[in-house]
Amino acid sequence: MEKRCPFKIFRFSFLIVILCLTTVNFSYAQSNQIITLNGEWSFKTDPYAEGESSNWFSKDVNTASWGTMSVPGNWDLINEYSEYVGDAWYTRTFTVNDAITAQQLRLVFQSVYNDAKVWVNGHLLGEHDFGFLPFHFDINPYVNPGEENRLTVLVNNVFKSGAMWNWGGIRRPVWLEITPKTRIEFQHIDAVPDLIKGTAQLGVKIVSSNSSNTSKQITFNINIKRQGKLVAKGEVKTTIPANTIKHIVNWSYTLPKSKVNLWHFDFPNLYESTVSMSDSNAMLHSNSDRFGIRKLEINGLKLLLNGESIRPVGLNVVPEDRFTGNTLPLERIKEDIDLMKSLGANMARLSHVNLPKEYIDYLDEKGILIFEEVGLWGKDMLVDPDHPKPKAWLEQIIENNYNHPAIVGWSVGNELGMTSKNPKVNAYVKGAIELAETLDPNRIAVNVSNTANNSPKEATMYADLVMLNAYQNWGKKAYGTWENHKKPIFMSEFGKVLNSEDPSLGDVPAEEILNQLRNKEYILGGALWAFNDYRSTYHGKEGWKTPESQNRAWGIVTSFREKKKGFYSIQKEFSPIRDLTILNIDTKKRTAEITIQPREKLDIPANILRSYQVQMILFDKDFNPIEIQTQTVKTIFPGDTALDLLLKWNKKETLSMVEVSFLDPQDYKVHTELVKLNVPKQPKITFVNTANSGIRVFYDKSKDAESYYVQYKKDSLSYSTEVTTNDFIEIEDKKIKQGELWNYQLIAINNKGESVPSEVKKIIKDEDELPPIVWNTKHTDNGVFIAFSVSPYDYLYEIVYGTSPGIYDKELKTKVKGVLNIPNIKKGTPIYYKMRVIKQWGFASEWTQELKSE
Template identity: 45%
Template sequence: MKLFVRYIFLLFFYSVSFAASTDTVSLNGSWKFKTDPYKNGLSEKWFSAANNKANWDNMQVPGNWDLKNEYADYTGDAWYSYTFEGKENWKNNHVRLVFESVYNDAEVWLNGNKLGENHFGFLQFYFDISKYLLTNKTNQVVVKVNNVFKKGAIWNWGGIRRPVWLEISNPIRINQIAITSNPNLKKLNATVNVKVDLANYSKSDADLSYEVKLFYQNKNIYSSGIQKTLTLKADESSVFIKAINLSSANTHLWHFDHPQLYQAQISIYQGKELLHSYADKFGIRKIEVDGIKLRLNGEEIRLVGFNLVPEDRVTGNTLPLDRIKKMVDMMKESGANMARMSHMSLPKEFLDYLDEKGIMTFEEVTLWGKDVLVDPANPLPKLWLEKLIKQEFNHPSIIGWSVGNEIGALKNNPLANEYIKGAIANAKKLDPNRLAVYVSNSVQSQDNDPMAYSDLIMQNTYGGWLNAAEKAHKQFPNKPLFMSEFGLNLIGENLEADADFNKMLSGLRTKDYIIGASLWTFNDYRSNYWSAIKGWESPPSHNRTWGVVNTFLQKKKAFYTIQKEFLPVKIESISSNTNQNLFSGKIVLKPKAKPDFPAYQLKNYQFLIKALNGDQETKQVAVKLPVLNPGDDSKSFDYSISLPNTSTAVKIALLDAQNYSRFDTIIYVTVPLVGKIKAVHTSATAARIIFEKNPTVAYYTLKYGEKDLDKETAAISANNFIDLKDLKAKGTYQYQLVAHNNKGSKSTEKATFTLDESELPPIIWGVEPVKNGFFISFSGDLLDYRYEVEYGTASGKYDKLLTINTHGVLQIPNLEANKEYFFRLRRVLQWGFASEWSHEMTTKTL
């Protein structure tokens, strides 16, 4: 078998973080905003500082206009304006206006002077504004944004979606840093090469020196001292390289379970004056494609993960850091460690957190399906790829570049072979130390597929998973295959929704050439995408419900199912015994054996045994696991914990090396507390029982009937309501809520309801408080016309009414900060009839 090895050492840097020698001035905040559906802005010179913008609306930056109810569905041109004061000491400096991301097309003016354009909606861009900057005066930035560009089922969120800032530096500065590393896996040491791109924007030549430092866990492990380097002429740039040898004691490899990171700091001096300095993180690791195997630092790995649509219905695709962390932490908790994560390139903060937490990914040029850009003569995809690689070349989490998604079908894109061959060659030229791929849904169904040019097979399949993989392998038997997208149908927005992931994966796990799989998708996302495929229809909520979490990042049952499938061990049994207050037992597990996946070495894993009082942890005991390798025999582990008298349950959790809970189960030691009924809603033939959940309950059922309680619903564990359907019109029913756990069951008192001519209100899935407002997530129906929300600051007293036709999520804005609000919601059907009001809910604004 031919050995193909592509080493991915370290990574080039295009950083936006600077030391104290560079000042940054944030332009985030409230900007003036105006839509331009008739495209009058250019002819009326809205970009001019003389244009009166006093009557324009206000819009938060970073932000999406789609998050505001009045612009929720707006597509087209929109204008932003912001003023800032220039400072006298900026006059002799190099000043840049930096946009981390504007979706999608942007034209930018400063003080009425056009700076330029950008047409890559997920990439950073900047302008040198020194020529037009007014010092000691007010400056006005104007941006025209257009969000018409759209790919696939992804929502085209419009706006200045990521931060904006001014960057003020010495005219002599570092423009780019490239770091490569070569780890020696036998000697466990490494060579690090630091390549620094300097520029002199001043009008004078300069004699320069430099210093390079490396840090590991905040400890300085290397310093070059101040070194003489070169004379840099005015208006010129130059490059120098510094080679560094790291001893085995200072070499710590990056791994998805142990993501060790370094920091490089490079400083430029003129004489004794510090002119400019960069500080950035990097990692040392080696990725190899070895025949049909994928190796990380020499270890064969078989991995799993998720595709991600980087958005939610509260922050759109602005991706504030707390949202990034929540998404990544939940993916790590569910077992993700490798994916072609997103069609859209991710912001630096997102990639930084992937570096920190350890998920390997491929970044992608957003070409999809039948696409006019799949043409080797079109310069746009080439420029897109070059910008992507230049900006993101620093992240150890990125193991490859994808030149497009599902673009290989020759009937749709006749020039696909030519484009993909050239684009992959260009990616390897720009970055010879990473993989270069394209993602295919055609490799299983056509000859002469462009997969011939890809370093590994990246295959998307929805149904017939093993058959499709076998066909792809037959064409390219010497390449490993990663199922870059797998799925079947939309999972559904109900939190009880689940899917048979084992059925999708079981056949794939029998083939040694299949190195892993990535589910489409981790999260639900906003979309009005229409599909004729049964099971692929977007619901009336305009949330495309492929995910194991919803658009508020709430876990569905499917989350726990995929977490079990993504576990690298099989939990064979857990026994328990209670002797007075001593709770003890045995856990038996077996590491998965190749070709099953995921399969990789487990190091620094442990079981955590927790005593619970309701949902509060009162005591814990750790049981550390030895190093476990794929295919090891079954291992058993004894545990015991002395329970406080107030204990209601014991939780047993498997923690990985980063303390993510990868599996847990609860064993109750007391009978459940049933809780109370909060509301009962009825219609002509249906009823909804809403109840207060209790942490001592494993699941709920509802007994009901007209004369006797002769019927019982299926178990409910995620929702706080139970729906009864197909009831007898205008009938009177008895019902009783039943709480269950392993110690027994407990019921509420019998109660009755009578059906009437009302309509059921929307289901409220969640409430998310934000600054001066809150968002409500709710269900939709094809018969819905509009929605109404009543709200106020006292229970039962609503002094505000909002009527809106936004589906799935709505925002209540312009409220007092840090104040409790009460609200209820109803739907108005298309013939004008209003449903019942939902039960009252409450939240506190930020």
């Protein structure tokens, strides 16, 4: 498949560490003093690459003509730089005192996309070309205590691979880290359960350094806690020689059965290991990291988690949106993972790009199994066993992410193909898998393939688990792979073609695909491509062409995270149960009869379900929740017979709706059925745009309706539109002639039936042009972002806006496609705006209705 792995290899050698912080906005916990360098930096693009020759990195550079840019951030979010590709410069100053420079001072970047050169006070520190990985420099020799120090970064975003957008900028946080010169670099924790005895063997490898000129006699104290309670402790003594970069000690412990709580995607139990370093005088440094105790293994054709068969499902994610780019603030991380959990997701090769620690931390907390990947794709000169770069990449991601229980495997590449494309692919994959298994023997090493069905000699032969991508003939391709390799298969990507930006139309053939994969012992599960739409200009073959809006519509949620029709299709097919049926609701007896149908043994998904619940929410006549009834369901095994439940409630109020959901042990609603008890109330048409191409009717959506359609009549002629879940309906019917008067009525629908049609709206089609459809509005710290439809016939977009209704004292004209930014609007300040498009022949469309953003 197209890809999606925008990395470039760094040009110098450096040490990457897992950094553990105590400050707000970072999910680390280490005794480091942190000085954040986030905020507004001076910024200047350099399209002719003249900055270095003009010494823009010098300590005394004049930035009076420079603009500003937020760090972390992406310059592509700003209208003026929305499609800028090339060099761009960031600079700022900072001050440190003598006490700080007496310690070890590191400058840490969590991620810069893609190529970075870094200077402090005019001294080049080095370069880094891994656009999604952290890096740091020791800067003690270049810092002047008590004075203003200048930090300058040259960023280049030219490198691009596949369909993903090459978001430019210092995309993740930057900080100064102050520690003693003798310090802990990281710890690696192995936690292997004995599933028969119920115990767990813990092994902690402590890696430390000593940049001072004297050796240090050190004591390490290890404390293991769960939910704040100490479950194990130990001590290790050692001597760290002077000027040592990497010093290793090990500690092991057998955790008794009474202290073992296994990590599972339904029960993500976490422990914390805190290692303290001290000498004879005092504690010098400490490091804390979380881990889980779990075992994932392949047994014949079964994938076992903690000894039990799982047949998991998941989604692939492009970690970005159109209003924060790929900066991945914590709210974006949590919203996406929470949505995936509500879809029943529990395993995926989640993303081609390497994720920041905060992202994987939340996966640890919520329970989704993932494979981190070396982002080689397709025909690539790096697919070579003798090339040092892929090896360094693999070593780095394993070192960085070793302790995360959510990570169950390492992928050494994606769709690397047959030897006709990469002559050394087999040797590369064999060597890379062996290296991964050596560095981390407790995880699975894989190679993601789209050609394993072609030959038994394909590189998949070196992995114990087949990761297979397919976009047509899913069952046939899986069968061919099975015939060639006789190994269990996880469909790491499945899909068909792009769907639609329109949430009401954006669907995926989930049932069609999964029915080709189900009930085959050798197919363990699969992951959809993709969870979300993402920015792109990728052209592709028919069915794979990105719309003019630059929103590549593979997703089941939009770039603004509005749920599409496909969201509910996937939720149904990914549900841990086959069905939940509300057989009868008796409002007089105040009871509801429910039937739960479990999955079959070889279904996808098919897992043992413990501590799941059925929840019923009752809504009064105004759709306010008035009572919640929850009942725990007995443990359900794949292949069990149907389970009948009788739910009762107490309130005697008149009800408008009953919602019955199947809850997982973390209270995610993984299957929901809604029953409306009355037909919808009469809807109202609120606004109309008329044009020579059609008529667009708007209305306010109501809680009592699920969908809408429009009837339009003239004389004896009567027609109806398709049903939609949007808040507008567009009528493009050539039978409606310009200048003709037609009668339009809106009808709302729910499971109970149809509403009374709205009052008649008499509308005449005219010669105007329709404005863009405004899909969504989002107010962030960087202003207001507006998502809108784009036509190839558009020339220019115009926004008028103000802070009071009907008063538009500001104006913006832009050629930015798909999502534009209105800057300098403080969060919480409402704006009122209208939008129109000027077509390529110079004719301006009608305005949209007035819209509001807060």
